[in-house]
Structure formats: C-alpha cells, structure tokens
Amino acid sequence: MSIHDLRKTYDAGPRKPGIEALKGVSLDVAEGDFFALLGPNGAGKSTLIGIVSSLVNLSSGSVRIFGTDITRDRDAAMRLMGLVPQEINFNTFEQPLDILVNYAGFYGVPREEAIVRAEEELRRAQLWDKARMMSRTLSGGMKRRLMIARAMMTRPRLLILDEPTAGVDIEIRRGMWQTLREINAAGTTIILTTHYLEEAEHLCRNLAIIDRGTIVASGPMKALLARLDVEGFVLDIDGTLPATLPEIPGITVCARDDHTLDIDMPRAMDLNQVFAALDAAGIRVRSMRTKSNRLEELFVSMVTAGPPAAAAPEARA
Numbered sequence: 001m002s003i004h005d006l007r008k009t010y011d012a013g014p015r016k017p018g019i020e021a022l023k024g025v026s027l028d029v030a031e032g033d034f035f036a037l038l039g040p041n042g043a044g045k046s047t048l049i050g051i052v053s054s055l056v057n058l059s060s061g062s063v064r065i066f067g068t069d070i071t072r073d074r075d076a077a078m079r080l081m082g083l084v085p086q087e088i089n090f091n092t093f094e095q096p097l098d099i100l101v102n103y104a105g106f107y108g109v110p111r112e113e114a115i116v117r118a119e120e121e122l123r124r125a126q127l128w129d130k131a132r133m134m135s136r137t138l139s140g141g142m143k144r145r146l147m148i149a150r151a152m153m154t155r156p157r158l159l160i161l162d163e164p165t166a167g168v169d170i171e172i173r174r175g176m177w178q179t180l181r182e183i184n185a186a187g188t189t190i191i192l193t194t195h196y197l198e199e200a201e202h203l204c205r206n207l208a209i210i211d212r213g214t215i216v217a218s219g220p221m222k223a224l225l226a227r228l229d230v231e232g233f234v235l236d237i238d239g240t241l242p243a244t245l246p247e248i249p250g251i252t253v254c255a256r257d258d259h260t261l262d263i264d265m266p267r268a269m270d271l272n273q274v275f276a277a278l279d280a281a282g283i284r285v286r287s288m289r290t291k292s293n294r295l296e297e298l299f300v301s302m303v304t305a306g307p308p309a310a311a312a313p314e315a316r317a
C-alpha cells in the first residue's frame, strides 16, 4: 500500500474552521508486511483507515493498494482488502456462520464456497463450536475474532484492523496476536492501528507513529526501539571549542557552534566518562540540558495517558 501526501479536513459546521485530521501523510507498506500505525487517541488513525477502506472521502493526496488507486478504481481496490473496524458492526441477532456466508455472498463468493471458507475461518478463530449461536451471546473477544474471520472470507491480500484489541484483556489480546501472526505468515499483508506500544512491539516488523495528523517517526520496529535507548544532551561550553573534539567510544559528540556541544549516548552509559573526556580535552561545561526527543515524548504521553475511556466518541466512519 502506498499513501502519498494524504490530507483530510473534516467540516466542523458553518463559520467554524475545519478539523485537520491528516496533515500530509505519506506511507509505504510492502506486500507481506505486518505494519502498525501507532498513535494516541485523536491522532488520525481511524481517519486514515477510513480513507484507505473508502468509508471516508479524502481531501487531497492519493492511496494505492497494490497499485490500484482507491479513488479512480474504488471497487477493485475494495476487493483487495478486508477491514476490521474499531466498533463491532455485525448484526448481533445473526449467527456467526450466517454472518460470514452472507458477507462473502455480498462480495460475489458462491454460497457453497462460502460455506467451506466459513468453516475454515471459524475454526481458525476458535469459534467453530459457536457457529450456530446467536452472536449477541459471544464474549467481547469472540466478537472481535468473528470480525477478523469475516474480513478473511474474501481472501484479501491486505487485512486492515482498526484497534483490534482496544479494551480487551491481555489474555484475549495475546490470542488475537497469535491469530494475526498466522494470517500474516500465510501471506496476507496486515496493517493495524493501535495505541499500545507493546502491541506494535510484539507484532509488527515496521511501523509509523502518528500524532495530531502527522507521521512523527517511521521505519523498522527494531530501529525505532533502538532510538529510544539513546539520550541526547546539549552542553554550553565556557570559551571556544577546540578544533578537534575528544572521541569517546559509543558516544556521538559534535559541535553545534563554537561554544555548544551536541551529545548522543546510550541511556545505560555513565555521564562521568563524558565529563572526564571533556575535562582532559580542556573543555569546561557551563551548563547542560536534555535534548527533547519527539519520539520518546510521544511514547511517554501515550503510556501515561493509558487506554481510552470505554465510551470514547469514536464511532464514526
């Protein structure tokens, strides 16, 4: 999937400025990837998912799914993907088997084939024994799994999930992670949104972090985690810096200007060796401050904000 300079402004009503939910988002997700879009509430995750799945109109920019433009070729793009929305949206007075078979029928899968697939998907979701129950009676975790099973009925090349585990307890969440890993291992590209760093960490190879409509970081999960382990400082120096700066193993030292040093060091490392090396080079530190790290600040704000209230006003689409 390829998103280019995507913008979305929601109309806020007469004489009010629009709400800029996406401010120029670009993303590339390779086929076969397991990709997380991580961000706090209100960041724009559901808006992005809504646009990719053609439920929300984009304001500008473009989205291609395996080369198919969602605006120019909406139906073809839709056939390539399965969507698991944030809110339970099946008729809870129907039985799981019927929900799956009817959904596949809507997408043109012949009934006999749909019944075969439904059994496969219900077994994978560990819901086969519930196939003929009223789905209203399923637990929250089972309802979520049923939505994943339904999305898989069309054999999508891309599975998109909007906060699939928000509000479910850790045991159920782990079970769902396992199911998603299996689906991905069988070749389906997965994109999910989450506000749990832990979830992204466990599942995804690549991720993007979104905050207030802007991608603030993206890349392989491992590389982003490594960035979190680095601490940056800015040092104000008495007098003028020498032409050659001391070399300290494992630490990046560079001059910002004649009397300011920029230092990046692993969090676990001792500051004393930095001061010792600077002292030996005749550099006297007058003051020092921590460099702000946008990525880390975002993580911290997300972690301390905790999970959203159960009834967060997000039931739009």
Ligand SMILES: Nc1ncnc2c1ncn2[C@@H]1O[C@H](COP(=O)(O)OP(=O)(O)O)[C@@H](O)[C@H]1O
Binding pocket: 010, 011, 019, 020, 021, 039, 040, 041, 042, 043, 044, 045, 046, 047, 048, 314, 316, 317
């Ligand atoms: N239908 C809508 N009308 C107006 N504003 C909306 C609508 N949907 C979302 N927003 C606003 O857009 C921003 C992003 O929301 P959303 O995409 O739901 O974020 P997330 O899914 O990351 O929590 C928020 O400020 C939200 O209030």
Ligand SMILES: [Mg+2]
Binding pocket: 045, 046, 047, 086, 162, 163, 314
């Ligand atoms: Mg959302």
